[in-house]
Amino acid sequence: MLLIHCPYCDETLPEVEFAYAGEAHIARPADPSALTDEEWRDYLFIRTNARGPHYERWRHVHGCGRFFNALRDTVTDRFVTTYRIDEPRPVLTTLEAAE
Secondary structure, X not given: OOEEEEOOOOEEEEHXXXXXXXEXXXXXXXXXXXXXXXXXXXXXXXXXXXXXXXXXXXXXXXXXXXEEEEEEEOOOOOEEEEEEOOOOOOXXXXXXXXX
């Protein structure tokens, strides 16, 4: 069972409390109507699908209901860190040095 830390509740709880909400830090196009069909498709569906460290968005569905970001290793399923939506993306090398 995965344990996930909610940065808003400041609790570490089982995965069943949470819902995966896709890749984090995806910038919405400023003018979606100016995009071609292919560019709009890429924005909606094409993601990095990284092997290893991956920035993700999660929602604490059965708790505070808020969205937050996480850095998770997709190979080991280990959560490196979680952080609030309004916080900047942590730099991986800084986190690795802290471990």
